Every structure is written in structure tokens, then in C-alpha cells.
Amino acid sequence: MTRQNKSASIHHEPSLANQLLLASALVIVGICVHLFIYAIHRDDTLSVSNGYVARNETVFKNYNVVYPIFHNEKVDMMMRNDVTHQVDDFSKRVNRKNHDTDNELVINYTIIHYDARTLSIMFHKTERLSGRPTVRSQNVVTYDLQKQTRFQLADIVKDQTTGDALIGRILHDYFQHLKSESFTVSELSQLSSIGLKDIREFALDDDALIIYINPHHPDSQEGRAAISIKKDLLSLVLESTFTAVSPSLAQSTMEQPNYAIDRMPQHDISTDPNVKMLALTFDDGPGNLTPSLLDVLKKYGAHATFFVIGRQVPTYAGTVRREVDEGNEVGNHSWDHANLTRLSYAGLQQQIGSTQQAVKDATGGYTPVLMRPPEGVYNGAVAAYIASQGLRVQLWNVDTLDWLNRDSQVIYNRIMSAAADGRVILLHDIHPTTIAAATRAIPELVAKGYQLVTVSELDKYR
Numbered sequence: 043m044t045r046q047n048k049s050a051s052i053h054h055e056p057s058l059a060n061q062l063l064l065a066s067a068l069v070i071v072g073i074c075v076h077l078f079i080y081a082i083h084r085d086d087t088l089s090v091s092n093g094y095v096a097r098n099e100t101v102f103k104n105y106n107v108v109y110p111i112f113h114n115e116k117v118d119m120m121m122r123n124d125v126t127h128q129v130d131d132f133s134k135r136v137n138r139k140n141h142d143t144d145n146e147l148v149i150n151y152t153i154i155h156y157d158a159r160t161l162s163i164m165f166h167k168t169e170r171l172s173g174r175p176t177v178r179s180q181n182v183v184t185y186d187l188q189k190q191t192r193f194q195l196a197d198i199v200k201d202q203t204t205g206d207a208l209i210g211r212i213l214h215d216y217f218q219h220l221k222s223e224s225f226t227v228s229e230l231s232q233l234s235s236i237g238l239k240d241i242r243e244f245a246l247d248d249d250a251l252i253i254y255i256n257p258h259h260p261d262s263q264e265g266r267a268a269i270s271i272k273k274d275l276l277s278l279v280l281e282s283t284f285t286a287v288s289p290s291l292a293q294s295t296m297e298q299p300n301y302a303i304d305r306m307p308q309h310d311i312s313t314d315p316n317v318k319m320l321a322l323t324f325d326d327g328p329g330n331l332t333p334s335l336l337d338v339l340k341k342y343g344a345h346a347t348f349f350v351i352g353r354q355v356p357t358y359a360g361t362v363r364r365e366v367d368e369g370n371e372v373g374n375h376s377w378d379h380a381n382l383t384r385l386s387y388a389g390l391q392q393q394i395g396s397t398q399q400a401v402k403d404a405t406g407g408y409t410p411v412l413m414r415p416p417e418g419v420y421n422g423a424v425a426a427y428i429a430s431q432g433l434r435v436q437l438w439n440v441d442t443l444d445w446l447n448r449d450s451q452v453i454y455n456r457i458m459s460a461a462a463d464g465r466v467i468l469l470h471d472i473h474p475t476t477i478a479a480a481t482r483a484i485p486e487l488v489a490k491g492y493q494l495v496t497v498s499e500l501d502k503y504r
């Protein structure tokens with residue numbers, strides 16, 4: 043009995059040290075529970091609920107106005123004020139003597155994208171005043187949830203000039219490529235003059251910027267197009283925070299954009315299929331001699347294809363960008379001129395994939411479609427890998443051996459004597475003798491009536 047009591051007393055009366063330990067453990071558990079609840083609460087603030095703008099419903103026969111609540115004080119207020127303003131505006135236009143007619147106002151919304159930083163939302167409005175046709179409109183608004191403000195596109199652009207040029211070029215080339223019957227020539231040229239400041243509505247989606255434009259009438263819903271542009275094409279244009287892929291926290295029920303642009307369009311080159319053409323190709327660059335070659339090409343309205351070594355690309359990023367900007371083609375020539383037939387799958391990924399990425403990074407999204415294996419050496423496995431990356435093997439049909447014979451007169455003669463319609467000529471833009479030979483040959487070929495085109499352009503016609 044005594045023993046039992048003693049034992050019980052040990053159990054039920056812990057020492058002071060144990061009591062303190064227990065007390066602090068409880069405090070820690072308490073903090074954890076509190077943090078856990080806080081975390082749930084924080085999470086909960088990411089959920090959306092509906093607000094409702096109430097009005098005298100005898101005035102509005104068909105009336106349903108909702109807006110989302112994000113538990114973000116200023117943003118919620120901005121949305122509520124905006125919706126309330128539209129209700130007030132409609133209310134003023136309603137003919138109050140005619141209560142029994144079919145006035146209608148419906149405002150609802152679709153969340154396009156929602157993450158910790160940004161919110162893009164589309165408001166849909168249907169309104170009808172008695173005896174008038176129904177008017178439906180949409181309005182896309184993007185908010186900065188951290189700064190609790192509304193975004194303009196200019197707020198996230200880091201380089202306005204590059205942005206204007208890029209957006210204009212993307213839209214112009216894309217619509218021209220579509221040859222859409224809904225756009226006339228003058229509308230196409232109007233499209234190419236659209237700058238960032240003209241884009242009033244936009245959304246930031248998971249991996250794309252969506253812009254809403256109407257080339258016919260900027261303020262009309264009729265003919266308005268939603269155009270999504272992959273964020274990785276915009277790395278030179280947008281602040282880096284906004285080019286990162288960011289999954290939406292809300293399930294979007296948005297319809298697909300009218301157009302999706304996921305690849306930088308080739309420059310608009312007007313090639314005449316009835317005039318002889320050939321493709322000059324330059325391997326193993328970019329290097330410090332490449333810009334002088336670009337000068338010559340540009341001067342004579344000529345284009346070439348550059349098969350670049352990935353390892354060189356970051357060092358000469360500006361040169362690669364210039365190659366693309368001036369309408370030339372950039373192809374993949376591996377990371378460091380490896381023999382691809384000796385590589386594992388991972389090795390191929392490293393040699394080819396890293397080069398694709400380096401070109402994309404240097405140019406703000408240009409993606410090569412041609413691969414020239416170093417020395418032209420490849421096998422079935424290499425070819426299969428190349429094809430799986432959306433690339434195709436491109437060799438040549440004239441080898442000038444300019445790496446062997448460093449004599450500009452010899453190389454010039456070889457270019458000129460091999461020149462013929464449909465030829466693909468192999469050169470290297472790393473030898474001064476080759477640059478000298480090309481500098482002489484390019485104006486000569488143009489004078490002889492050749493169109494100097496990129497390999498992809500040649501492929502369209504020959």
C-alpha cells in the first residue's frame with residue numbers, strides 16, 4: 043500500500059524541473075498549434091468568396107451583380123468600387139417610369155490567374171435598357187496583390203523600346219503569317235504599330251502574357267483577340283519577376299486565347315521563288331569576327347545561317363541577338379563541338395539541349411529548328427534525339443574547306459564557282475580569311491542575281 047502510494051506520488055507529483063519542462067512543452071505546443079491555425083488562416087485568405095452589390099430590384103428586373111473578395115483590403119475595395127460605379131451608372135440610365143420593362147444588368151467574373159503576387163481577372167457584363175439591344179462586354183484587370191494596386195503593362199516592362207519593337211514584330215509577323223481574312227493590309231500595318239502603351243488590357247497567366255487587342259477599333263469588343271505570348275519570349279522585355287512560370291492557385295475556366303505565340307517568328311523576308319537563291323552557312327561561331335560579317339550581310343540585304351557553338355553563346359550574346367534581329371537564322375552546332383555518336387542520352391541532352399537554352403536566353407526566346415552535328419557526324423540514335431527536340435539535321439552540299447586553306451582568294455574562288463540555285467555552302471565565321479572571302483563574295487553573288495537566304499527560307503522553295 044505504501045509502495046503503491048509512493049509510486050502514485052512519483053507519478054502524480056512531478057518535480058519542479060519536470061513541471062517547468064511540461065509547462066514549456068505546453069507553451070511550444072501552443073505556439074505550434076497557433077502557427078498551424080495561422081497557416082490555415084493564411085491559406086484561407088487565398089480562397090475567394092463572392093461580394094454582391096445590392097440594389098432596388100424593382101428597378102432592375104434581371105439583376106445579378108457579383109464580384110470576388112480576396113481578403114486583400116485595397117484590391118477588394120477597388121473591385122467593389124468599380125462594380126458599384128457600374129451599377130450606379132446603369133441605374134441612372136434606367137427609365138424609372140417604366141418599371142415593368144426588361145432592364146437587365148448582370149456582372150460576373152472569371153479568374154484568369156491568381157498567385158501570391160498577381161491577380162488577373164475578367165469581368166463579364168451584360169446590360170440591357172428597356173427596348174434596347176443587349177450589350178455584352180468584357181474587361182480584364184490585373185492587380186499587384188503585394189502593392190495592392192492595379193497594374194498597367196508599363197509597370198512590369200523593363201525596356202520599353204525593346205518591348206515595343208518585339209510586340210510589334212511578333213504581332214505583325216504572326217498575323218501576316220496567319221493570312222487571316224479578317225485583317226486587311228492596313229489593319230496589319232496598324233497591328234505592327236501597336237506599342238506596349240496601346241495595350242490596355244492584359245493578364246499574367248502561368249507561363250504566358252495574354253494581351254487583349256482589337257486592331258479594328260480599340261474600344262470595341264467586336265473582333266477583339268486574346269493573344270498569349272510565352273513568357274520566355276519576353277525575358278528581355280518584362281521584369282524577371284514576371285517572366286517566371288507561376289502556377290495559378292485558382293482553377294481557371296477561361297476559354298483558350300485566340301492565338302498563342304510560343305516561338306519567335308522569323309523576320310519577314312520577301313523571297314521571290316522565281317529568282318535563284320542560295321544559303322551561306324557559317325559554323326563554329328559566334329566569335330569576335332562575326333559582327334563584321336553581319337555588317338556585310340546587312341549592307342547587301344543578304345541573310346545567312348549561323349550554326350553556333352553553345353559554349354560561345356553567353357560570351358557573344360549580343361552578336362547572336364543581332365544575328366536573329368537582322369533576319370538571319372541561328373542553328374544548333376552542339377555545346378562544344380563534340381562527336382555526338384559517342385554520347386549517352388544525357389550527353390546528347392547536355393550538348394544539344396544546353397545550346398538551345400543558351401540561344402533562347404541570349405535572344406529572348408528565339409528557338410533554333412536546325413541542328414548541324416559537328417563534322418556532319420551522326421547516327422540513328424543521334425538523329426532520333428535531334429528529332430525528339432523539334433530539330434532537324436541540316437548538312438551542306440558545298441564544302442569550301444575554309445578551315446584547311448586559310449587563303450581568302452582560294453575561298454572566294456570556291457564560293458563563286460560552286461554558287462548555284464538551291465546550294466547550301468559551308469563556311470566558318472572564325473577565320474579572318476573566310477570573313478575576307480565572304481566580304482568579297484556577298485556583293486558579287488547579289489550582283490549576279492542571287493537571293494542570299496537562310497536555310498529555312500531555302501527549304502520553303504527548293
Ligand code: ZN
Binds near residue numbers: 325416
Ligand atoms: Zn563545326
